[in-house]
């Protein structure tokens with residue numbers, strides 16, 4: 001089934017959730033720090049139809065982000081959907097990690113059942129049917145708070161989500177995940193480990209789905225400059241009506257999860273599999289997502305030149321063209337990785353090396369595009385008065401006669417948002433840092449054949 005945006009919002013408003021902003025419990029989803037994320041997620045429903053595949057599992061059309069990809073065309077369709085979402089939202093679409101989780105848990109549980117004779121995959125398929133039939137918005141929580149990064153989980157149990165009780169009907173989990181994109185506005189939150197584990201660390205090796213009926217989950221919202229501006233109000237002062245890349249800390253305070261929503265339990269090999277599938281899937285789509293973000297920045301750069309009366313300066317237009325080059329290059333990596341991908345237990349995943357390269361180059365492309373945007377826009381994107389000062393300052397702020405002062409201020413605030421929100425940090429760390437992608441690449445690459453070629457070339 002494909003839901004309408006308003007149906008998703010209506011369903012969400014029926015959930016009783018413990019969401020906290022600035023230490024206070026929020027009563028509904030219309031809070032100025034919450035609503036923009038809800039609107040962004042709702043937008044994924046608005047443009048879903050043209051990207052939606054037919055699912056054999058439920059015998060109907062489903063959202064592309066709730067689908068298990070089986071060909072590279074599936075992956076390409078997903079990347080096109082996400083590029084469009086990034087362009088049109090200029091923020092996270094929030095359902096992307098859910099899609100990566102689905103496409104990681106599916107092959108990992110299938111292989112696990114084949115190896116151990118368990119029924120985790122069957123359980124997962126039952127859950128997936130519900131997700132597809134109800135068009136649930138899914139997110140994924142991996143990042144534990146981790147404490148001292150030099151210590152193992154057993155040395156600091158409270159810093160990693162873990163199983164504290166095993167019952168006949170399910171498990172009880174405790175811990176906290178941080179930097180969770182949009183989890184408070186999702187229907188289903190998949191929970192995966194933050195890292196692989198060694199023998200003896202099995203209590204942390206758990207994958208499950210958290211749903212709205214679960215008791216004991218708290219969502220503590222991030223607080224950034226954009227969030228403060230949202231609380232101040234105004235029509236466009238916060239820059240983007242869909243908000244910052246909004247995350248929260250998710251605290252699991254002895255939460256009971258029934259067995260039918262537990263998909264990996266104490267299996268270290270399956271944990272390794274699910275994480276390597278998730279990382280490649282997420283890093284690859286990240287390049288397509290960044291292409292969409294850079295498209296948005298390029299559009300903003302072009303409008304800024306026009307409102308400032310600079311559109312005739314070819315050196316600046318060159319910078320806009322360069323931004324488009326960054327965007328196309330990032331997107332091309334994700335398409336190439338899709339085509340060069342492979343089938344893992346019935347699920348088509350991108351080429352792992354190219355996916356990790358996509359992360360590294362995608363961040364570079366994003367950062368360079370942002371530098372061009374800032375260069376083109378002038379200092380006003382860091383210094384301008386607010387929309388509330390328009391009456392006093394409007395005449396002074398107007399530049400090209402073709403645009404009003406309010407129009408110029410709108411584009412200024414939008415670019416201020418790109419430059420000062422969580423975007424650059426999100427580009428770096430969402431899906432793991434570029435350093436983490438390089439570490440993965442070092443494991444994957446065949447350096448010997450490269451060295452051999454050089455040796456042959458120079459009669460070494």
Ligand SMILES: Cc1cc2nc3c(=O)[nH]c(=O)nc-3n(C[C@H](O)[C@H](O)[C@H](O)COP(=O)(O)OP(=O)(O)OC[C@H]3O[C@@H](n4cnc5c(N)ncnc54)[C@H](O)[C@@H]3O)c2cc1C
Nearest residue numbers: 141142143149179180181425426429430431432433435436
């Ligand atoms: C906007 C945004 C959205 C996000 N959304 C999500 C989400 O939806 N779901 C989710 O699960 N996570 C999400 N994340 C979290 C993201 O995956 C992490 O930020 C990322 O994996 C880095 O982890 P960290 O922040 O704990 O950094 P740290 O662990 O503090 O790492 C800092 C640096 O040190 C390196 N490092 C860390 N530990 C070691 C070590 N032991 N040895 C060597 N190097 C090390 C890292 O690679 C990194 O370069 C999001 C992050 C951001 C910024």
